[in-house]
Amino acid sequence: MKLGILVTTDRHFDDVIGLARAAAAKGHEVRIFNMDAGTKLLENPGFTSLSKIPGISMSFCGHSAKHHDVNQDGIPPDINCGSQYNNAVMMHDCQKVINL
Numbered sequence: 003m004k005l006g007i008l009v010t011t012d013r014h015f016d017d018v019i020g021l022a023r024a025a026a027a028k029g030h031e032v033r034i035f036n037m038d039a040g041t042k043l044l045e046n047p048g049f050t051s052l053s054k055i056p057g058i059s060m061s062f063c064g065h066s067a068k069h070h071d072v073n074q075d076g077i078p079p080d081i082n083c084g085s086q087y088n089n090a091v092m093m094h095d096c097q098k099v100i101n102l
Contacts, residue, residue, distance in 0.1 A: 004031045006096035009040035014102040026057040036062040061088040
């Protein structure tokens, strides 16, 4: 199964981490897209480390990150700075999507 996690706030750090790790550990493909205030989590290395786990891919809305003054210097290069197109692709490709 492909699980999408849409992160729109910065209030659910532990939930995103737990869901993504648990799903990947069970062999599910996980796609995470951050937008709006959810881009603030990208400043936390504990959050961005999810991109190193096999089966987890991450992207974020560059416009939202700029709007929320997110420092993008420490974001690993394997996390794609994109647009709402990345969100649309995730929504299309994933069987289940969780919005936090």
